[in-house]
Amino acid sequence: MRNLFAGTEGSIKLFSAIIYVAIVATLRAWPYLIWCLILYFLLLLILRFPGYKNIRQLIPPLLFIAAMSAGIMLIDLKAGKSIDRGLVIFLRALNAIYVLNTVISSMTLQELLSSMRSLRLPEIMVNLVGFTLRYSDILSREMNRMMTARKARGYVPHKSMWHSSTMKVLGQTVGVLFIRSYERSERVYQAMLARGYGGSVIPVGGRKRLQKMDYIVGLSIILIPLTLKMAELGVLSWILP
Amino acid sequence: MDFAVEIEDLAFRHKDGTQALKGVTLKIKKGSRTAILGPNGAGKSTLLLHLNGIYLPQHGTVKIMGLESNRENEKKIRQMVGLVFQDPDDQVFCTTVWEDVAFGPVNFNLPDDEVQRRARQALRAVKLEGLEQKMPFHLSYGQRKRVAIAGVLALKPAILVLDEPHAFLDPSGKVELIKILNGINVEGNTIIVATHNVDFAYEWADDVVIIKDGRVLAQGGPDILADEKLINESELEYPVMVKLFRKLPEIGYNNIPRSVDEAAEFIRYKMNKLKKN
Numbered sequence: 027m028r029n030l031f032a033g034t035e036g037s038i039k040l041f042s043a044i045i046y047v048a049i050v051a052t053l054r055a056w057p058y059l060i061w062c063l064i065l066y067f068l069l070l071l072i073l074r075f076p077g078y079k080n081i082r083q084l085i086p087p088l089l090f091i092a093a094m095s096a097g098i099m100l101i102d103l104k105a106g107k108s109i110d111r112g113l114v115i116f117l118r119a120l121n122a123i124y125v126l127n128t129v130i131s132s133m134t135l136q137e138l139l140s141s142m143r144s145l146r147l148p149e150i151m152v153n154l155v156g157f158t159l160r161y162s163d164i165l166s167r168e169m170n171r172m173m174t175a176r177k178a179r180g181y182v183p184h185k186s187m188w189h190s191s192t193m194k195v196l197g198q199t200v201g202v203l204f205i206r207s208y209e210r211s212e213r214v215y216q217a218m219l220a221r222g223y224g225g226s227v228i229p230v231g232g233r234k235r236l237q238k239m240d241y242i243v244g245l246s247i248i249l250i251p252l253t254l255k256m257a258e259l260g261v262l263s264w265i266l267p
Numbered sequence: 268m269d270f271a272v273e274i275e276d277l278a279f280r281h282k283d284g285t286q287a288l289k290g291v292t293l294k295i296k297k298g299s300r301t302a303i304l305g306p307n308g309a310g311k312s313t314l315l316l317h318l319n320g321i322y323l324p325q326h327g328t329v330k331i332m333g334l335e336s337n338r339e340n341e342k343k344i345r346q347m348v349g350l351v352f353q354d355p356d357d358q359v360f361c362t363t364v365w366e367d368v369a370f371g372p373v374n375f376n377l378p379d380d381e382v383q384r385r386a387r388q389a390l391r392a393v394k395l396e397g398l399e400q401k402m403p404f405h406l407s408y409g410q411r412k413r414v415a416i417a418g419v420l421a422l423k424p425a426i427l428v429l430d431e432p433h434a435f436l437d438p439s440g441k442v443e444l445i446k447i448l449n450g451i452n453v454e455g456n457t458i459i460v461a462t463h464n465v466d467f468a469y470e471w472a473d474d475v476v477i478i479k480d481g482r483v484l485a486q487g488g489p490d491i492l493a494d495e496k497l498i499n500e501s502e503l504e505y506p507v508m509v510k511l512f513r514k515l516p517e518i519g520y521n522n523i524p525r526s527v528d529e530a531a532e533f534i535r536y537k538m539n540k541l542k543k544n
Contacts, residue, residue: 134362134363135362135402136362136363136366139362156362157360160360160361160362160404161360163404164356164404210356210357213352213354213357214357214358214360216316216321216352216357217350217352217357217358217360218360218370219321219345220319220321220345220349220350220352220419221345221370221371221374221418221419221422222342222345222346222371222374222375222422223370223374224374227370228373228374230365230366230369230370230373230382
């Protein structure tokens with residue numbers, strides 16, 4: 027079965043996700059935030075996108091946010107207030123991270139960059155994202171090669187973070203990686219100049235023609251938090267009988 | 268005689284103070300296959316970066332197809348000279364093979380259909396059709412090298428310059444590379460290769476340039492690689508064919524064969540002659 031979410035035009039998905047995050051950031055009640063997540067997850071299921079697959083990727087940023095939210099909850103508890111404030115912050119972040127993660131993971135890198143460009147995001151930002159993602163692979167390979175070479179000479183890292191020799195080796199490795207990255211960046215720049223690079227990466231080929239389905243998916247993403255925001259404001263009670 | 272490259276007394280000092288070139292003078296014929304040989308640190312890579320206009324002469328002159336390399340002409344020169352870097356990871360940086368091959372033509376503002384045509388032709392030349400949408404970093408080293416060559420071929424340069432093209436390639440990759448280079452040369456393009464590989468230079472090149480310490484030690488046909496004094500001075504080694512035939516002076520030869528095929532033919536001829544006697 028065709029994955030309708032992945033097939034939706036990238037810039038529409040990205041734009042809708044940004045609007046989604048912006049509206050979610052204004053929601054004040056945690057039940058609405060939970061409903062937002064549930065409805066978005068259901069939308070993904072309808073669009074045949076496995077929204078549960080990349081959940082593990084959310085753990086590192088969520089741990090950071092959870093720590094912050096827990097701190098706020100503790101302060102509020104101590105002050106005799108409810109824990110709602112911390113919970114709302116956590117759920118807003120969870121919504122934002124989950125929506126952006128699913129949207130980005132449904133696109134190729136090329137699609138993501140061209141979507142960012144078509145949304146008129148600053149060229150330098152698009153290029154920075156592009157180069158970072160492209161070269162993270164090379165840097166990790168470089169790092170792995172260095173680690174293998176160290177192991178081949180009998181090096182075994184100590185498990186403790188406070189082991190001075192391990193920390194020294196780690197520091198040296200990161201330092202060398204930094205120098206190698208700098209040297210590589212010089213060579214990459216020269217290679218780009220050699221092929222006529224003049225300061226901006228010009229995208230190849232035209233943009234995909236937008237279909238009715240692209241607009242429907244984009245609108246559905248935006249409608250979830252928008253409806254809930256209206257419900258929170260009580261607008262629905264004016265409209266609905 | 269028409270020259271693709273004319274260099275006169277070229278000197279270049281890097282920012283760190285290293286004097287990489289100290290008065291290089293050489294000429295490379297149009298349509299020739301030239302190998303630039305020299306030990307590590309001889310100045311080969313710095314010289315190649317001058318051919319493409321990445322480095323502009325600090326002293327002396329560089330002329331590409333009669334056009335002097337300077338700030339005004341650097342873009343035209345970059346279109347005339349395609350430079351393939353030693354490590355494809357330095358050169359191949361786009362997210363798909365297609366995007367990377369099209370990178371050069373797009374930068375030179377060619378119309379979209381021309382970009383498509385050139386990218387297709389270049390991929391066909393390096394036998395990478397069908398891998399257009401692959402991420403280059405997930406390809407093998409040899410395939411990435413071919414993507415790098417295709418990215419330069421798409422510019423349709425009159426001169427193709429390659430820095431250590433054999434580095435880290437497996438034997439079949441090397442054979443494939445030679446076929447690609449020969450195919451490009453047959454179309455009348457000039458090919459310049461900087462290499463340590465004396466066997467490749469001896470067999471493949473029409474013209475050999477030996478540089479050391481930023482100066483040209485010698486330029487001539489591949490037979491200069493059989494010159495004992497020059498080989499010792501340049502810290503290179505004899506090609507295998509030369510090593511072998513130097514140990515067999517009793518065979519009697521005027522010119523040392525340049526390839527295994529030539530050597531086999533020569534030995535067969537000598538054996539037949541012996542049988543007749």
